Amino acid sequence: MKYLLILADGMADYKIEELGGQTPLQYARTPNMDILAPNSFIGAVRTIPAGYPPGSDVANLAVMGYDPRQFYTGRSPLEAASMGIELNSQDLALRCNLVTLSSERNYADKTMVDYSAGEISSAESASLIDSINRKLGNQTFAFYPGISYRHLMIWKSGADKSIELTPPHDISDRPIGIHLPQGPDGEVLLNLMTASEEIMSEHPVNQSRVERGLNPASSLWFWGEGTKPQLDSFEMKYRLKGSVVSAVDLVKGLGICAGLRPVKVEGATGGIVTNFAGKIRAALDELKAGQDFVYLHIESPDEAGHQGDLKAKIWAIEQIDQEVLGLLRAEIDGFDDLRILLLPDHPTPLQLKTHTAEPVPFLIFDKNHLYPSKLKYFNEETASNGHFIEEGHQLMDLFISNGRG
Structure with missing residues (x-):
């Protein structure tokens, strides 16, 4: 089995009057998500434990399968790992x-x-x-x-x-x-x-x-x-060899600390405009080359949220659907077994221009084990009517085990 996790950073949002009371995810044109959703396991997950700041560090740590209450030591040490900076215990x-x-x-x-x-x-x-x-x-x-x-x-x-x-x-x-x-x-x-x-x-x-x-x-x-973190090996934890594709040092460093292989993509910026197609191409190439798991991180919607740019956030979501999921669906038949997890790490509401701690929607699609769902679309509202996971780090266990509750 091959596993691909697509993390659309900050994609979740609040309903916006200008969009007719819809969120940007609801409003955006997402034909590929719309095709996957009716055959996917959809729900919501709380990625930020009570009492923790709603940062990408805490959230991505949880999504990667590590309980922040046990493993979180701060954001910057993860970035240091990505940059090849050695820390001692007193730094x-x-x-x-x-x-x-x-x-x-x-x-x-x-x-x-x-x-x-x-x-x-x-x-x-x-x-x-x-x-x-x-x-x-x-x-x-x-x-x-x-x-x-x-x-x-x-x-x-x-x-x-x-x-x-x-x-x-x-x-x-x-x-x-x-x-x-x-x-x-x-x-x-x-x-x-x-x-x-x-x-x-x-x-x-x-x-x-x-x-x-x-x-x-x-x-x-x-x-x-x-300070310097000490993470258990992802490979030892899940018995899967993995890679991380990200232009953001935080997520790249988190992957490195977990033993995932970092993959550089030309033109990937960590900004709103990035090489969407290049990122999914790199992720698929990693799986085809023998890796079992890829953590693909896309920063674009989060940056748009921080800037309060509605048009850019909708564009970012549509690019993820068109460039990332579009290419993925075009090549899915090249894999005997492939399971996909799509989610944001946290909301980045446009009206606040920062992160919040509400649960986020997730979608799990298994190529060979379709999950007929009453939830026909993937967004914050439909996910709230699906399966709920209170402990964010348990989502990875669900994804790796069987992809459904």
């Missing part, structure tokens, strides 16, 4: 976003204009992070370039630091004052953030972006702190 990893803040003189009076600095390119941001590391890096702090606006800082021997940090996408268009680093050690990070402002304001990359009418990367923003 603290922190996500280091490049963000655009408003222009008030006093740092605490500024507003979060853009959590992604206009989805800045990886080449531009690498140049900025290099300058930051040369001027702010030392034996205690080291900065590492990632993809687009997503970067990493390692605080050596900082595992026991007391800090409270806020994800920048949680405060889009809002004043940052009450969301600056808190706790006894928060001032250290705030000093780095304020120091980064002057460095980046003078940088040629930002000067060029301003001249082109693009949002500059005006400051660092720290969040997602954590």
Whole structure:
């Protein structure tokens, strides 16, 4: 049996008046989902345990079959694994976003204009992070370039630091004052953030972006702190050899920590516009080459949700249906046995521009064992009338065992 999990990040949403009271998933044109749904096992799953933040780190950990209450140690260490950064038990990893803040003189009076600095390119941001590391890096702090606006800082021997940090996408268009680093050690990070402002304001990359009418990367923003994780091997856990296809360091790193083989796809960006067809092509090639399981992650609808862009979110969902599921259905006969799991990791409601913890819809389709369903479509509403899984990490057990309740 071959297993393909397609994770459409942040695809779930709330009903929107502009769409006639439908969610973007309900409204979008999804003919391939519509063909699969009547013969699939459909339900809803709670991917965020009570008391945990509704982040992609917690949610994807659960979807991959690991109980966050046992295995979660923070977001950034997973990204470090993807970037090949070795951590010891005393290192603290922190996500280091490049963000655009408003222009008030006093740092605490500024507003979060853009959590992604206009989805800045990886080449531009690498140049900025290099300058930051040369001027702010030392034996205690080291900065590492990632993809687009997503970067990493390692605080050596900082595992026991007391800090409270806020994800920048949680405060889009809002004043940052009450969301600056808190706790006894928060001032250290705030000093780095304020120091980064002057460095980046003078940088040629930002000067060029301003001249082109693009949002500059005006400051660092720290969040997602954590220490080195210890995950059980996915292969030992499920007796399946697997791969992970993702352009996002978080999910790629999670897969690496679980022993999955990372697969790079040319043109995969981790943004709204990405190489949808290339990703599913890579996933199918992995299965054909002998892997038993592939975790295919697509960030696009989540980024659209964070930006509050309704048109882009609908487009992202339709691209997943057309480019990903369309190619999958065209080639499904090339597999003797294939089971598919499709779901988001969490909702990213457009009206909130951030993640929420409500249960998300899931669909399991087994090529050779169709499951005639009364639920004719795949969306948040139909899933709420299907099978419900309270513990998110148990969904993988269901998927691998028999694909139905």
